[in-house]
Amino acid sequence: MRAGGGLARPRGGSRRSGTAPRPRRGRSGAPWLYLAPALVVLGGLLAYPIYQLGLISVFHYTQAQVSGGEPTTFEGFGNYSALFSDGQFWEVLLATVVFAAACVVSTLAVGCALAVLLTRVRAVPRLALMLAALGAWATPAITGSTVWLFLFDADFGPVNRVLGLGDHSWTYGRFSAFLLVLLEVVWCSFPFVMVTVYAGIRAVPAEVLEAAALDGASQWRIWRSVLAPMLRPILVVVTIQSVIWDFKVFTQIYVMTGGGGIAGQNLVLNVYAYQKAFASSQYSLGAAIGVVMLLILLAVTLVYLRLLRRQGEEL
Template identity: 65%
Template structure:
């Protein structure tokens, strides 16, 4: 999925002459794409279609098991959802929380990638081992390990800081901060590995040329290295936005399903509480549709902005 950076040669229009072979090529391409599109349609398009359909119905457990008739609601689930002040509160919290996590993992990941590209082999290997360890830890296990570290009575953090009895998950911002730190910890390795590969791929001649032209280190970083890394940075950012916007496990585990009086709910956990725990599958599906639309538009806007500036 690496972006194609070779620009298309403008003004070359050989279409009429190559019509025959091109049609053959299109057929071949369609054949090659067929298996993928069947799988994508089956596993992605159909569930998404069902999600949208369910969001238009009053669809709870009695309806699913055939004990109650289906009632078509039209946009009622969406009206209920958008009229719920808690939804807007949770949406705002999710956006801010995801933004903090994205910025955090990009900063930490990029900084450590730069560090790794300049470090000696042994410390670099240790750094990579530590990062890959964090990356390989399942979200559930990672969340519990962090909870143990920050446990109010037995946690090592309170022991070292001398804060025995301090609860890190009681205050809203403290709880969000703790979860954000865990998410940055488990998602920076992806950014770091990606950026490290990008930095290593920059030809030494380019940097040499910049140095010969008398560019300062800052100038080299902003005018040479960053533009070359931009496509990779874009992938890392979009991936992080999607991951962090959809975060579920860490919030669910570390704040006990959404924190004191639901203060730490994010959209995905909110949808889960409504749809599965509360058995309002129609309303839960509406939340899912809203989330999908939001993520698609954020990603779309970001990709367009990137295209324009590059």
């Protein structure tokens, strides 16, 4: 004891707290070792093709260069300048954005509604709906497009007969053709959303839903205020997947509108790039369109994830 009643400080000048210090966790490279095989495979499957796509987009590369008749010349951003100065490109880009947005919204609406329906029906109807949806999901795009063309055919299609439309051609008008393709895209895309959201709903504790129902909440209010916030990470995944798939639709448009519709009225960016690269042998312009599509999808995905992180969502 010191004079004055104070406690003597232990020699060495250090004070020990009552709790032991936390051990420092060093950054381990083990996760990267586990991810290394997948990263190598993805690098070979994605990085090299993207590099070649960007490389071709900055050269003058046509059929003459492919056959070796003329040397390849460096254009820099000349292909992009020619692309951005083309009025048709901006029209196709606008049509692609609007069409993809309509497909994404419709797919999410149908998929989420059917996911909720699966939780309300009995086992046998649930199994039948799941099998029907998975059958649509497993159908190749070209097969599904051909079937939908037959259903809406002006001469032999059963849809016109049921609706009493006579020989109405769904693929002649611009908006009716886009609507027909949209229906086919939603038909083959909603099963992914339905199954994923249904699995998320089943993981929600039943007590939460029962409490909301006892408080008098309607089904729409339960979905909007209870299920949707809890399922937001899952909805992020299916939304980004739908944006990527619907923005680069090719087979449905090409098959159902005959390569882009009358006078190119139903062109989207993927079909437009195909026409530039292979129909016109302007491979560099087709590659430039591909790079623009890649950058747009990357920007949309990053902005969407950033907005969700600002809201405090764990992804």
